[in-house]
Amino acid sequence: MKIGFACSDITPRVGVELCGFGPFLNRHSTGVHDPLMAKAMAIDDGTTGFILVACDIVAIPLAMTQDIRIRVAGQIGISPEALMICCSHTHSGPTTYHYEGWGDPDPPYLRTLPGRIARAAIEAWERREEASFRLAAVPCTGIAINREYDRHCVPPDEALVPDWTPDKPELTDTTCHVVTAHSDRGLIGFFSHFSCHPVVCCEANTLIHGDFVGLASNAVARENDCIGLFVQGAQGDVNSCIAHESPDVSMKSLAIIADRFATSLRQGIAAAEPIDVDTIRHVAREPVFSRIDWDEQKLRELLQEKQTRVEALAAQEGSHELRLEMVLIGGLERMLRTLGEGGTLRPATQIQGLKLGPVALLGSGFEVFQAINNDIVSASEHSVTLVAGLTNDAMGYATDRDTAARGGYAQQQVPLMGASLAYARIHDELRDEMIALSQDLSDHPQPSGSTP
Incomplete structure (x- = not known):
């Protein structure tokens, strides 16, 4: 097994508008607190090659993913479908797709972004070396709260106290999974998986950074002289415990919450045990999800x-x-x-799966609610199933049945912001498609990403 890591700076120039938090806020960036990065892990089992990319940006549409895939495939010869792009969903970065009024995309940045992301993938492939994987699952608490079924956010004098936990931790992600890669040189890279909106810094903040997941991943990677990817999980209804505070309080909170996540990353790296990954598999499906019947x-x-x-x-x-x-x-x-113009308001999307030994990474372009995540994981036959959101596409929220029935921001407003129809049965349909994707990973080895 050969594994390689690389990264590319995707920080925009200061002045671009940042994404999120309200209509026409004109929230232009005023500086860079921490760089935004595209980080890539290339895997090659001698027959099949695959590249996982993690970006410190809010999301990218499928058309941009396909553009990046073509660039990478043209340079190194692997199948375009052998590349998965995950986004952290930081709101302290630029708008990278069109959500009406939630931050204007910057055309020069969008024009250069695919090439910058592709560069990380290509360099990771070129840096492949003999290596092996290890895996850990460690507690990750004191960070997240369910904004639909617990509280939207927590006062800082409560949440920043050591050992704080939410009233309903079972409605959040409480585990950080860390997959590490080791060669003769030692640790060469890792990717982590956790579910939480990275929104410690909100509408009053104008500095560019990857929020707590980006800061923590960069810090731990620097400590280990390696590259660390973050893969966002099912964060649809899960916020960071601190949000919507003043700039000073937000930055203080950012340091504390980033350190909490970094602690989990360090524990995961230290506790990781070897896993058998002799071959890799990847599959994809292109579902069309049903929408409400508006003509x-x-x-x-x-x-x-x-x-x-x-x-x-x-x-x-x-x-x-x-x-x-x-x-x-x-x-x-x-x-x-x-x-x-003859277009459709019911576009197809892509969901994609990667199997590394006992680990199944199942990605979709949705902001997935925890109840859907739990249904997928409980039905999966894989030892470790990681549901990744904001992967390869920007499809909006996949709300659970109760939230969909209530309506409101995630179910009704966000689709209109994205110029799309609301989903009609997304809980059941996404669950079923992701379970089928999981089964495809078990049943059908995928040779399409063959090593050239």
């Missing part, structure tokens, strides 16, 4: 309703209510343009 007439009626509302609010240009209505108008107008 063009319904969209036009909603648009007229929103435009009438805006006229009534016209004197309140800076109000949150008016800015939010403009977000929804923009989303509806984009949906109508898509239909007018």
Whole structure:
């Protein structure tokens, strides 16, 4: 088994708008606290090659993933499908896909981003060396809280106390999985998996960084003179315990929570035990998920309703209510343009699986709720099943049944922000597709990423 690691700086220039937290905030970056990186792990069993990439950005659409795959395949000869791109979902980085009003994408940055990400993948492949894998699962607490079923965030004087835990830890991820790679030189790299929105720094913050997962991964990698990837899990309804604070409080909290996560990473590296990975397998599926039944007439009626509302609010240009209505108008107008150009509001996506010995990494482009994650993991036959979100695509929230029934931000508003229809049965459909993906990994070895 040969394994290689590399990284590439994907930090944007200062001044680009940052992603998230509200309509038309004009939250332009003012400096760099910690660089944003694309980090890659290349694996080659002699027959099959595969590259896992982890990026310190909010998400990327499938079209950009395919662009990066073509660039990498053209340089090193592996199958385009033998590359998986995971995003951390930091909101202290640039907008990399279009969510109306939630931060404008920067065209020069987006034009250069695919090449910068591809560079990490290509260099990781070129640096392959004989190595082996180890695995650990360690406690990871004092970081996350379920924002739908517990509290949205916690006062700092409570959450920053040592040994703090949420009232309902079972509704969050409490385990950090760490997979390490070792050659004759020692530790050459690792990837970790944990589920939590990295939103310690929010709307009042304007510094660029990867939030607590990025800072911790970079710090531990520097300590070990290696490269450390972070793979985001099912963070859909899980926030960092601190959010929406002042810049000073946020930065203080960021250091503390990053150190908590770094502690788990260090423990995982120290505790990792060898695992047998003689061969690797990867598979993919391209499902189309069902959406609510809104036709063009319904969209036009909603648009007229929103435009009438805006006229009534016209004197309140800076109000949150008016800015939010403009977000929804923009989303509806984009949906109508898509239909007018012959496009679809029910696009396919890609889900992708990678098997490394006992570990099955199952990725989708969703922000997956914990209840869906739990259903997938409990049905999987693999010893260790890691559900990864924000992988290869940007598909919005996969809400659980209860949240979908309630409606609100994740179920109703976010689809309009992304100029898409809300999902109709995403809990059951995503669960079933991911379970089928898991079974595909067991049943059908995938040679398409053959080593050239």
